[in-house]
Amino acid sequence: MSGPIINWIDKRFPLTSFVKHELTDYPTPRNLSYWWNFGFLAGIVLVLQVATGIFLAMHYKADSTLAFDSIQHIMREVNYGWLLRYMHATGASAFFFVIFVHMARTLYYGSFRAPRELLWWTGQGLLLMLMATAFMGYLLPWGQMSFWGATVITNLFKVTPFIGENVVIWLRGDYSVGDDTLTRFFSLHYLFPFLIIGAVIVHLVALHTVKSSNPSGIDLKDKDNIPFHPYFTAKDLYGLGIFLIVYSVFVFFMPNSLIEPANNIPANPMVTPSHIVPEWYFLPFYAILRSVPNMFGGVVAMALSVMMFAFMPFLDRSRIPGGARYRPIYRIQFYLFLLDMLVLGYVGYKPPTNPSIVVVGQVATLCYFASFFVVPFVSKIEERWLIKRGLPAGIMELMEREKRDLENRTQEHRRRKGDLV
Amino acid sequence: MSTLLKIMLLGCLSISAFAEEAKLENIQVATDKPALARGAEDWMNNCHTCHTMKYVKYSDLLSLGIDKAKVDGWRGEASVDTPLIAQMSDADAMATFARVPPDLSLMAQARDGGPNYMYSYLIGYYLKPDGTTGNHIFPETKMPDPLGISSVAGAAQRTEMQNTAKSITSFLTWAADPHTTDRTRLGYYVIGYLIVLSGLLYVVKKQIWSRLK
């Protein structure tokens, strides 16, 4: 990393020190498992989506009379257009898959807990932006599912108090989803990824401030940290290889498994398909929307179901370090929650005409919210039970030390504030 | 407790859900050019009168290896770059069937079941007691039995029609995604490469991590 050019730059821009500090020498817990690969993978998928998206936009036409045709033009006449489009469509699913695993890891290992709350909340913001981007992108092929999905989701804003109808019309720029809706969705679908990149940088700054959590749930001493490069670059790249194999299987051999057949029919505002379903990654939230019999309640429940994750740092009151590792009850809660998500996903996929499906959906929705609301009580009860039962000496010691650290930090904070005053 | 109940309910539901679905014949569509060329010819003979394929051009048929003279005969005055437009006008179709027959370019991907649906639909015609035809797969269909399979008596003739249906289905499956063959071929190379690369990366990772005690 020497040489006259680098020297020249370093006098004007902290290149070497930045790379050293944030990458090559960045201290990383040595015990990170492969579950910690998914943040890196999400970054790679973001790059893939932006790259394929920019090249697709060179051939796509955001006009309601041309959009469907231009997709077929990409699929048939553009050189490797089929590859770019299938990569982009599969990439959307891959993105959500990777993000869901990333979130599940955070929940399981309690990585959202102090001092990583802001890291978790920036991630929550990223999830919302990702959802918005995916939803707007889904309108662009202008198929039946695109059209009716956009119709249903924009109609959710009808529940805005007093001005609901106007908000919906404002969002669409039309009385129904139309040409103006398509052009603005295209514009925003192109814009949002760059906002996401900005938010990812904030997410990374937050990460590098508080450093990575690790499976033990205990912040490691310096001797247990290793430099990110070459250890985690190697590990992340190996994980990337495996991920790309799975991704390629979908792109090359079953690209249509993730595209609803009805989206191969051009949008028709006069006929709704007999069964509208969102993409798989929205299914659990869609099931929650449908499970509440009242329209306003349904929309609020759905919005809340996505936002609930943000409350986790407040809800989890256990002082036992880490997530599920030392906490058997929390572990059971976690798996039940995953199961509930799967049930909700299944309910979201099935037509709502079947009464027993509706009941299952309502029960699963209650379970979904209940699993958040019981966390404060269960975590406290569990903590008491575990302490009474006796925790490993090391853990108790750590809890004491963490408590001391926290007190020291607050005291120092107060002192500094006092100094300033 | 509620979870247990849910799992049980779910089990029952998925069983009943399977029972509801119409039984589709499973077929293996052909992807080789001679079979697709035959399918294109069957399609021109049986479907082109009423149906359009706006994303398939006469030049695409040439790329399947169909005789140029034959394609020239089909296209008449139209240039090779024109799509396969139905011979019947939309107005005539409306007058006859009360709706315009759908475009078939993407039909193989536009129905649940894809090619299986299409094949089962084509051979799903049967003769009702009142002399009209019905369809097992799509009872509301307005399309008259295109192959005449409902009035066939002999098994040999039926097999022949099933073959025609299969060949048309193969052609439509190709038309819905004409790059499928290229795609899967490239896919084998890409995945082969990725397996080699991942293997190498795994060894590199192991060696680098072995530096740690």
Place this chain on the structure above:
Amino acid sequence: MEDDVKGEGNRRNFLIKLTSVVGGAGVAAACVPFVASMNPTSDVLAKAETEVDLSNIPPGGVHTVAWEGQPVFVLHRTPEDIAAAQASNGVIDPEPDAKRVIKPEWLVVIGVCTHMGCVPTKEGPGWTCHCHGSQYDDSGRVVRGPAPKNLAVPPYHFETANKIIIGKA
């Protein structure tokens, strides 16, 4: 750390180099579809042939037709035009007229000035380009600069006596 690498011998260095090369090749190969997608699409390439019916171009008349999105001048030359064209070899980019036509009555040239790509206008005998003043004669040869070369002759052939196909020689 660097010491570790040296201590463990060359095998690791080789392995890392090999993996980098294989990975780099993969990244390079992955760029191919992206770059290729910017090349003309197959429907654009399919328009690479243009048919011209010559029967309604009178002697002395010129028709402009589009081929690959560019204007092509089809000039029906009179015996006097032919004589004038054959009399000289051009000035800036000498070339005999016989090499520029298939049949002397028909001149087929791409109507794009070889200087900066403007479309010259037919004025008297020959063409004048109004962008920078280049002049061409009735064989499409440049007679006054700044254009450096004669108007290009596209590949074409006579399908029948009265019909040419531009795009295929």
